[in-house]
Each structure stands twice: as structure tokens, then as C-alpha cells.
Amino acid sequence: MIVHRIEDWDDAYENGRNIPGGTEYPGPWVEPAARFREAANARLDIAYGEGARHCYDLFLPEGTPRGLFVFVHGGYWMALDKSYWSHLAAGPLARGWACAMPSYDLCPDVSIAEITRQIGAAVDHMAGEVAGPIVLSGHSAGGHLVSAMMCHDSPLSASTQARLRHVVSISGLHDLRPLMNTSRNAQLKLDLDSAEANSPALKRPLPGVRLTAWVGGGERQEFLRQNALLANIWHGLGAVTLEVAEPDRHHFNVIDGLGDASSPLMRAALDPVEDA
Structure with missing residues (x-):
């Protein structure tokens, strides 16, 4: 018999101190992202709303895009912005896809529900700029946000939902209830009602949209569990x-792997859509 019990919830969801060199991040991303923006065919700081952070960068491939690939950043809904990740657009661009990366307001200034609404507004605006199928990806808190886009109560417009083909949640947080036990909740301000209302794992998936739940094999056990959780539940509800x-x-x-067109992650993200 194996008994599991989490004694330290902060440690269970702490990445930086549990990875060699982890406390140096996000520093290692800054220079590669800046260099990529300087060289790319990009439209920067496109507004999707009225707030200072309500904007996204759009990177365009040569020729007509095959579709729209979106990356939503993480940071526990409390930190960072779109500028750290520009270099990850290299993979989609090499496959002929446009790639968009939004910023959004952060907790505690706004709630997770409001951030989710903002990402819906951002993706709707992006969809108006690029035709074709849509693939959403996001990392950590961003994995939660893109998963929310394919829930039955998605904030996306009906026309955008109709173009949504695939959601790739990378190290995503899909059940927010455990985060109430962490010190981060002082800023997230989750209670049981809001945690349940904002947990994709407790909702139904949109029909006809694929889900890929991707995580690093060396991640914290809670991230491995959260990854398996959504794929398991939504598989049981009929999703691919x-x-x-x-x-x-x-x-x-x-x-x-998002920065490499031939990586396992990019093949998993785009091959099913391009072959459909």
C-alpha cells in the first residue's frame, strides 16, 4: 500500500528552487527573445483592449500563413509578459504558421477569471488578423488559460471556436483548488467557489477540439499529476x-521544443492539424 500526502504545498508547486539553475529564470530567455524580435517579420504591441498590457506580438512567416499558432506565457498569473518568449515563435514560423503572443493583466490587480476573459479577447482579435485553423499553446499558468479556451464556457466567440483545432497545455495547472493551500494564494485570492469555477478539469471540453497535455518528465510531482488529470478526465468526456x-x-x-519545427513537441502540436 502506498500512501501519498502533501505536507508542504509551497514546495509542491515550487519550480525555481527545485531545478539546478532554476532561480536564474526568466533571465536566460531575455536575450534570445530580444534578438529574435529584431530579426523577425513582426507586428509588435497590437492592442486587443484598452489596458497597457492588453497587447500582443504577431510574428509572420514567408507567404500566406497556414494558420494561427498562439503561445500564452506563464508566471503563476502574477508575473512576466510576452517579451520573454519571442524566440519560441521560430518553430511555428518554420512550419508556415503565424505566431501570436499576448500579455495580460496580473494578479492581484485582477482575478484569474478576468485574465481568462482577456485571453479570450486577445485570441478573438488575433483570429481577425490571421485566417485559417487555430492552435493554442500555453505554459504553466498559460496552460491553464489555453485549456480554458476549449471549455464548454469558453470566452471565445462562436466564430473563433469554430476555427479552434488543437490546444497544447504545457505543464498546465488544470485544477486550481490545491493552490488555495499555497502562500501564492495571498495574491491569487482564490476561494473554493472561484477555484472550482476556474478549473478546466472540472468542466466539459468543446467538441471537435484536440487536447495535448505535455509536461517535462523531471517536473514536480504535482505538475505531472495536473498534466495527467486533464487528459484523463477529458478523454472520458469524449475528447481526443x-x-x-x-x-x-x-x-x-x-x-x-516550440522553437524547433522538428521537435517532438512541435510535431505533436501541428502534425495532426496539418494532416487533417
């Missing part, structure tokens, strides 16, 4: 799901 724990990847380098 794929669950992957990529070997030798931790929470911060698991997203590196």
Missing part, C-alpha cells in the same frame, strides 16, 4: 487527448 511526459525536461526547458 494526448498525454506526454517528455524525458529529461524540467519546468523551464520543457518549452524549448
Whole structure:
């Protein structure tokens, strides 16, 4: 008999101190992202709302895009912005897809529900700029946000939902109730009602949209569990799901594959859509 019990919830959801060199992040992303923006065919700071952070960067491939690939950043809904991740657009661009990356307001200034609404507004605006199928990806808290886009109560417009083909949640947080036990909840301000209302794992998936739940094999056990949880539940509700724990990847380098058109992550993200 194996008995599992979490004694330290902060440690269970702490990545930086549990990864060699982890406390250096997000520093290692800054220079590669800046260099990429300087060289790319990009439209920067496109407004999707009235707030200072309500904007996104759109990176365009040569020729007509095959579709729209979106990456939503993480940071526990409390930190960072779109500028750290520009270099990850290299993978989709090499496959002929446009790639958009939004910023959004942060907790505690706004709630997770409001951030989810903002991402819906951002994706709707992006959909008006690029035609074709839509694939959403997001990391950590961003994985939660893109998963929310394919829930039955998605904030996306009906026309955008009709174009949504695939959601790739990378190290996503899909059941928010455990976060009430962490010190981060002082800023997230979750109670049981809001945690349940904002947990994709407690909702129904939109029909006809694939889910890929991707996580690093070396991540914290709670991230491995959260990854398996959504794929398991939504598979049981009729969705086409794929669950992957990529070997030798931790929470911060698991997203590196987005920058490589031939990586296992990019193949899993785009091959099913392009072959359909």
C-alpha cells in the first residue's frame, strides 16, 4: 500500500528552487527573445483592449500563413509578459504558421477569471488578423488559460471556436483548488467557489477540439499529476487527448521544443492539424 500526502504545498508547486539553475529564470530567455524580435517579420504591441498590457506580438512567416499558432506565457498569473518568449515563435514560423503572443493583466490587480476573459479577447482579435485553423499553446499558468479556451464556457466567440483545432497545455495547472493551500494564494485570492469555477478539469471540453497535455518528465510531482488529470478526465468526456511526459525536461526547458519545427513537441502540436 502506498500512501501519498502533501505536507508542504509551497514546495509542491515550487519550480525555481527545485531545478539546478532554476532561480536564474526568466533571465536566460531575455536575450534570445530580444534578438529574435529584431530579426523577425513582426507586428509588435497590437492592442486587443484598452489596458497597457492588453497587447500582443504577431510574428509572420514567408507567404500566406497556414494558420494561427498562439503561445500564452506563464508566471503563476502574477508575473512576466510576452517579451520573454519571442524566440519560441521560430518553430511555428518554420512550419508556415503565424505566431501570436499576448500579455495580460496580473494578479492581484485582477482575478484569474478576468485574465481568462482577456485571453479570450486577445485570441478573438488575433483570429481577425490571421485566417485559417487555430492552435493554442500555453505554459504553466498559460496552460491553464489555453485549456480554458476549449471549455464548454469558453470566452471565445462562436466564430473563433469554430476555427479552434488543437490546444497544447504545457505543464498546465488544470485544477486550481490545491493552490488555495499555497502562500501564492495571498495574491491569487482564490476561494473554493472561484477555484472550482476556474478549473478546466472540472468542466466539459468543446467538441471537435484536440487536447495535448505535455509536461517535462523531471517536473514536480504535482505538475505531472495536473498534466495527467486533464487528459484523463477529458478523454472520458469524449475528447481526443494526448498525454506526454517528455524525458529529461524540467519546468523551464520543457518549452524549448516550440522553437524547433522538428521537435517532438512541435510535431505533436501541428502534425495532426496539418494532416487533417
